[in-house]
Amino acid sequence: MSKQKLVLIGNGMAGVRAVEEVLQLAPDQFDITIFGSEPYPNYNRIELSKVLQGDTEIHDITLNSWQWYEDNNIKLYPGETVLKIDKDKQIVRTDKGREAAYDKLIIATGSLPFMLPLPGADKEGVTAFRDIKDCEKMIECSNHYKKAVVIGGGLLGLEAARGLLNLGMEVDVVHLADYLMERQLDQTAGKMLQKELEKQGMNFLLEKQSEEIIGTDRVEGLKFNDGHQIEADLIVMAVGIRPNVSLAKESGIPVNRGIIVNDYLETEVPNIYAVGECAEHREMVYGLVAPLYQQGKEMAKQICSIEGDGYQGSVLSTQLKVSGVDVFSTGKINEDEHTKSLKLFDDWNGTYKKVLVDKGKITGAVLFGDTSDGNRLLSLINNGAAIEEYTESERSENSGADLISSMPDEEIICGCNGVTKGTIVEAINSQGLATVEQVKGCTNASRSCGGCKSLVSDLLEHTLGDDYTQNEKESICTCTTLSRDEVIEEIKLKGLTHTREVMNVLGWKSEEGCSKCKPALNYYLGMLKPTEYEDEKESRFVNERLHANIQNDGTYSVVPRMYGGVTNAEDLRKIADVADKYEVKMIKVTGGQRLDLLGVKKQDLPDIWSELDMPSGSAYAKGLRTVKTCVGADFCRFGTQDSIGLGIKMEKKFEGLNTPHKVKMSVSACPRNCAEGSVKDVGVVGLDGEFEIYVGGNGGTHMRKAELLYKVKTEEEVLAVTAAFLQYYRESANYLERTSAWVERVGLDQIRSVLDEKQTFLELNARMDEALSVVQDPWKEAIEDNRLLRELYQNVKVPAGTN
Amino acid sequence: MEKLLSKVFVSRLEDLPEKLGKTVIIGELELAVFKLEEGKVRAIENRCPHKGGVLAEGMVSGEHVFCPMHDWKISTRSGKVQEPDTGCVQTYETEVKNNEVYVIVPGK
Ligand SMILES: Cc1cc2nc3c(=O)[nH]c(=O)nc-3n(C[C@H](O)[C@H](O)[C@H](O)COP(=O)(O)OP(=O)(O)OC[C@H]3O[C@@H](n4cnc5c(N)ncnc54)[C@H](O)[C@@H]3O)c2cc1C
Ligand code: FES
Numbered sequence: 001m002s003k004q005k006l007v008l009i010g011n012g013m014a015g016v017r018a019v020e021e022v023l024q025l026a027p028d029q030f031d032i033t034i035f036g037s038e039p040y041p042n043y044n045r046i047e048l049s050k051v052l053q054g055d056t057e058i059h060d061i062t063l064n065s066w067q068w069y070e071d072n073n074i075k076l077y078p079g080e081t082v083l084k085i086d087k088d089k090q091i092v093r094t095d096k097g098r099e100a101a102y103d104k105l106i107i108a109t110g111s112l113p114f115m116l117p118l119p120g121a122d123k124e125g126v127t128a129f130r131d132i133k134d135c136e137k138m139i140e141c142s143n144h145y146k147k148a149v150v151i152g153g154g155l156l157g158l159e160a161a162r163g164l165l166n167l168g169m170e171v172d173v174v175h176l177a178d179y180l181m182e183r184q185l186d187q188t189a190g191k192m193l194q195k196e197l198e199k200q201g202m203n204f205l206l207e208k209q210s211e212e213i214i215g216t217d218r219v220e221g222l223k224f225n226d227g228h229q230i231e232a233d234l235i236v237m238a239v240g241i242r243p244n245v246s247l248a249k250e251s252g253i254p255v256n257r258g259i260i261v262n263d264y265l266e267t268e269v270p271n272i273y274a275v276g277e278c279a280e281h282r283e284m285v286y287g288l289v290a291p292l293y294q295q296g297k298e299m300a301k302q303i304c305s306i307e308g309d310g311y312q313g314s315v316l317s318t319q320l321k322v323s324g325v326d327v328f329s330t331g332k333i334n335e336d337e338h339t340k341s342l343k344l345f346d347d348w349n350g351t352y353k354k355v356l357v358d359k360g361k362i363t364g365a366v367l368f369g370d371t372s373d374g375n376r377l378l379s380l381i382n383n384g385a386a387i388e389e390y391t392e393s394e395r396s397e398n399s400g401a402d403l404i405s406s407m408p409d410e411e412i413i414c415g416c417n418g419v420t421k422g423t424i425v426e427a428i429n430s431q432g433l434a435t436v437e438q439v440k441g442c443t444n445a446s447r448s449c450g451g452c453k454s455l456v457s458d459l460l461e462h463t464l465g466d467d468y469t470q471n472e473k474e475s476i477c478t479c480t481t482l483s484r485d486e487v488i489e490e491i492k493l494k495g496l497t498h499t500r501e502v503m504n505v506l507g508w509k510s511e512e513g514c515s516k517c518k519p520a521l522n523y524y525l526g527m528l529k530p531t532e533y534e535d536e537k538e539s540r541f542v543n544e545r546l547h548a549n550i551q552n553d554g555t556y557s558v559v560p561r562m563y564g565g566v567t568n569a570e571d572l573r574k575i576a577d578v579a580d581k582y583e584v585k586m587i588k589v590t591g592g593q594r595l596d597l598l599g600v601k602k603q604d605l606p607d608i609w610s611e612l613d614m615p616s617g618s619a620y621a622k623g624l625r626t627v628k629t630c631v632g633a634d635f636c637r638f639g640t641q642d643s644i645g646l647g648i649k650m651e652k653k654f655e656g657l658n659t660p661h662k663v664k665m666s667v668s669a670c671p672r673n674c675a676e677g678s679v680k681d682v683g684v685v686g687l688d689g690e691f692e693i694y695v696g697g698n699g700g701t702h703m704r705k706a707e708l709l710y711k712v713k714t715e716e717e718v719l720a721v722t723a724a725f726l727q728y729y730r731e732s733a734n735y736l737e738r739t740s741a742w743v744e745r746v747g748l749d750q751i752r753s754v755l756d757e758k759q760t761f762l763e764l765n766a767r768m769d770e771a772l773s774v775v776q777d778p779w780k781e782a783i784e785d786n787r788l789l790r791e792l793y794q795n796v797k798v799p800a801g802t803n
Numbered sequence: 804m805e806k807l808l809s810k811v812f813v814s815r816l817e818d819l820p821e822k823l824g825k826t827v828i829i830g831e832l833e834l835a836v837f838k839l840e841e842g843k844v845r846a847i848e849n850r851c852p853h854k855g856g857v858l859a860e861g862m863v864s865g866e867h868v869f870c871p872m873h874d875w876k877i878s879t880r881s882g883k884v885q886e887p888d889t890g891c892v893q894t895y896e897t898e899v900k901n902n903e904v905y906v907i908v909p910g911k
Contacts, residue, residue, distance in 0.1 A: 062887070065886070065887040065888075065889075066887075066889055067886055067887060067888075067889045070889065510864065510865060511864075511865045512822075512840070512863075512864040512865040513864050514864050514869070514876075515862045515864065515869035515874055515876075518862060518864060519862075537820075537823065538820075538821065538823050538862070538863060539862070540862075541862065541871065542860040542861070542862075542871040545823075545860075546860070550857070550860065550871055550872070552854065552855075552872070553855075554855075554856075554857040602826075790818065791818075791819075791820035791823070792820065792823075795825070795826040795827065795828055796813055796814055796825060796826070796827040796828065796836075797827075797828045798811055798813070798827070798828065798829045798830070799830065
C-alpha cells in the first residue's frame with residue numbers, strides 16, 4: 001500500500017510536535033512534507049527570552065535538528081511560505097511555485113504579533129518580539145543605541161524589557177492598565193511585581209496610551225495622548241498576538257478569531273486540520289504551548305485513526321521567565337460575588353499567595369515570591385479538587401526533597417508538556433536515566449520553557465539518592481558527571497598529572513574527551529601546578545597552539561606586543577617591512593590599541609616573528625590580552641597620573657599569564673576614563689593621589705559595567721591588588737568564564753572578603769609570582785625549536801604524479 | 804569508469820605530531836592527516852563541510868576531530884559529521900609500512 005501524504009504548513013512548535021506524535025503512533029503510515037516561512041529548523045520560541053537575556057544562544061534553542069527531519073524522512077522546505085490551499089484538488093501552493101498534494105493537511109501557522117497602528121510605526125527601530133529575526137534586531141540595536149521603550153507590560157513585554165536591560169540599554173515599559181500583567185495577576189501581585197522589577201532597573205509608565213512614534217527615518221521618541229513624550233531609540237511592541245488565519249480564510253476554511261476546529265482539531269473542510277495558536281476550539285484561542293501540545297496529541301490520534309476522547313480545552317497557567325522574580329498564576333484570578341479566597345501576604349519576605357474557591361472547589365491561584373505550589377494547584381484545579389485537599393495537605397515550606405516526596409504521582413512536573421511525577425520516576429527507573437538532559441530526551445519534561453528544570457533535578461536526586469551526582473549543568477562537559485570543583489579536588493587528592501590520566505582515573509565516558517574538557521583540564525592542571533605541568537599542545541585550540549589567530553579563510557593574523565599601546569618608529573618600520581615582504585593582506589588597528597597583520601600564511605608565521613623580533617601580543621590567548629592606556633599626565637591637560645607608565649608595568653608583569661578566559665585591562669589617568677575601564681576585566685582609574693580599581697567589566701556580548709573593588713594610593717598597590725584578584729579568578733572560575741560572569745556569580749563582597757584577609761592576599765600574590773615565573777615568549781620559543789617548527793608550522797607538499 | 808589510484812608517500816611516522824593533524828597537499832588535493840593514539844594514521848579532506856574550516860588544525864579526541872572554526876565534530880574514520888550537525892568529508896585510505904606513511908589517492 002502506498003503511503004498517505006501528510007502536509008504541515010508552519011514549521012513551528014505546535015505543528016512539529018503534532019508530527020512527532022503522529023510519528024510515534026504510526027511511524028510508517030505517512031509521507032510527510034513540512035513548509036515553514038522561517039529559514040530554521042523548529043526552534044524553541046519560548047527561549048527567545050533567554051537568548052535576549054543572554055542565558056543561551058540562538059543555535060542552542062533548536063528543538064528538532066536538520067538531522068531529525070532527515071532521519072524521519074520528512075521533506076522540509078524552510079524559508080518557503082504556502083500561499084494557497086486548493087481544498088478541492090487537495091493541493092497546496094508555495095511562494096516558490098512549488099505544489100504539494102495532500103491526503104491530510106495540518107495548518108499550524110501560529111500567530112502574528114499585533115502591531116499598534118500608530119503614526120510612525122513603520123519607522124526603523126520599531127520591532128515586535130516573536131521570532132529569531134526580532135531577537136537579532138534587538139541585540140544588534142543594543143550595540144549602537146541606549147534608550148529602549150517596551151509597549152506592553154504583560155509577560156512578553158516584561159521578558160523583553162529584562163533582556164534589553166541585560167543588553168545594557170535603559171528601559172521604559174509603557175502600559176495601558178494601572179498594574180502589570182493584569183491578565184494574569186491581581187492588583188496586589190501586580191504591584192509587588194512592579195516593585196521588584198523597579199529594583200532590577202526597569203522604569204514604568206502606567207496608564208499611558210501611546211499616540212505617535214516620532215522621528216525622521218529612525219524612531220526618536222514616543223508621544224502619549226496626554227501630550228507627554230519620551231525619548232526612544234528602539235520601540236518594542238508587545239501588546240498581544242493575533243491568530244495567523246489569512247491563508248485559511250482566503251482558501252475558504254471557516255474562521256472566527258482563529259480557524260474553527262472541533263474536539264478532534266478538524267476544520268470544517270474534510271481532511272484539513274488546524275492546531276496551535278492559529279486554531280480556535282470552543283471559542284478559545286490559546287497562546288501557550290501546554291494546551292497546544294495537548295491539542296497535537298489528540299489530533300495525531302484522529303489522523304492515525306486511533307480512537308481518543310478528543311481535546312476538551314485547558315486550564316492555563318503562566319510563569320514569568322525573569323530571573324529573580326517568581327510569579328505564577330492559573331485559572332481564575334479575580335474575586336467576584338461567588339468566590340471566596342484564601343490569602344497569605346508576607347510583606348517582609350515579599351511573598352503573596354491567593355487561592356480562589358468557588359462552591360468549595362479551587363478555581364484559580366496567584367503566587368508571588370514562592371511559586372513552588374504552582375503545579376500542584378494546577379493539578380488540583382484540573383482534577384476539580386476541593387479546597388480541603390490543598391489546605392489539609394499544606395506542605396512544609398522547604399522545597400526540594402520534602403516537596404518532591406510529598407507529591408502524588410499524578411502531579412504535573414512539566415506544565416508545558418504535561419509530564420507527571422509518575423512518568424518521570426518511571427522513566428528514570430526503567431531506562432536508567434541519570435541527568436536532566438536524559439529525562440528531557442526521554443519524557444519531554446523541561447523541553448519547552450525550562451521552568452521545571454530544578455524540579456526534575458530534585459526528582460532525580462529523590463529517585464536515585466546518592467547516585468545522582470549533581471545536576472548535569474554543572475558537569476564540565478558531557479564526557480563526565482563531575483563538576484569543575486570535584487575534578488579539581490580529585491586532581492589534587494590523587495596527584496593527577498596529565499589530561500589523559502584525569503580522564504582515565506575519573507572514569508570519563510569518552511576515551512579521549514572532547515573539545516570542551518580537554519582544554520579545560522589542560523588549564524586546571526597548569527593552574528594547580530604551574531612549575532611542574534607540561535602544557536599539552538594537543539589540548540589547545542588552534543590559536544593558542546599556533547600563537548596566532550586563525551581567520552575564516554585559513555590564514556592567520558599576527559599582533560606583536562606593544563606595551564601600553566605605545567610604539568616607536570623602529571617597530572613601525574619593521575612592521576611595514578614585514579607586511580610588504582610577506583604580502584600581508586591588511587594592517588588594522590585593534591580595539592586594544594595594537595596593530596594586527598591579517599592574512600598571513602601559516603608557513604610564514606615563524607619567519608615573520610623572527611624578522612619582527614618583538615614579543616607576541618597574545619591576541620589569541622586565554623590570558624592577558626592588552627592593557628589599554630590613555631595619554632596621561634605627560635601630555636594630557638586633565639591627566640593626574642602616569643597612566644602609560646603604569647599600564648606598561650602591568651602589561652610587563654602579567655604578559656603570558658594563562659587565565660580561564662581572556663583578560664583585558666586598562667589604565668586611565670582621570671575619571672574621564674578614556675581607556676574605557678568600565679568595560680574591562682580590570683580597569684584602573686587614576687585620580688589625584690589615588691587609584692580606583694574596577695573589576696568584572698565586559699564590553700562584548702554580555703555587556704557589564706565594572707564594579708569598584710578598591711581604592712589604593714600607590715602603583716605598587718595597584719599591581720598587588722590586580723595580582724591577587726587575577727589569581728583568585730584563576731583559582732576559582734570555571735574554564736571559559738570571563739571575569740564579568742565570575743564576579744557576578746561569586747559576588748564582589750565575597751571577592752573583597754577574600755582579598756581583605758592579609759595572609760590570603762600575600763599567598764595569592766605568591767602563587768601569582770610562581771605562575772608568572774615560568775612564562776616564556778611563545779614566538780621566541782617556537783622559532784628556536786626545530787621540532788615545533790616542523791610539527792606545527794610546516795605543511796607536507798607532494799607534487800601530483802610522484803610516488 | 805575505472806578509477807586509477809596511487810599510493811603517495813607522505814612522511815615518516817615519527818615526523819607526524821602526536822594526536823594532531825598535518826596539512827598534506829598532493830597536487831590539487833588538500834588532506835588532513837592525523838596521527839591518533841597508538842600510531843594509527845587517518846586521512847580526510849582538509850575542508851569542513853560547514854564553512855570550509857581547516858580540519859588539520861582541529862582538536863583531536865579519539866577517532867574524532869573538532870573543526871577549529873565552529874567546533875563541528877567529524878569522524879576521521881568515516882568522514883561523517885556527528886550530531887547534531889550533518890554532512891561528511893571525503894576519507895582516504897592510509898598505509899604505514901616500515902614507519903613510512905602513505906595515503907591512497909585517486910589519479911596517477
Ligand atoms: C518571547 C516569547 C516567549 C514565550 N514564552 C512562553 C512561555 O514561557 N510559555 C509558553 O507556554 N509559551 C510561551 N510563548 C508562546 C509560545 O512560543 C507559542 O505559544 C508557540 O510557539 C505557538 O506555537 P505555534 O506552532 O502555534 O506557532 P509558531 O511557533 O509561531 O509557529 C508557526 C510557524 O508557522 C510559520 N508560518 C506561518 N504561516 C505560514 C505559511 N503560510 N507557510 C509556511 N509557514 C508559515 C511561521 O513562520 C512560524 O514559524 C512565548 C512566545 C514568545 C515569542
Ligand atoms: S567550518 Fe567547520 S565547524 Fe564551521
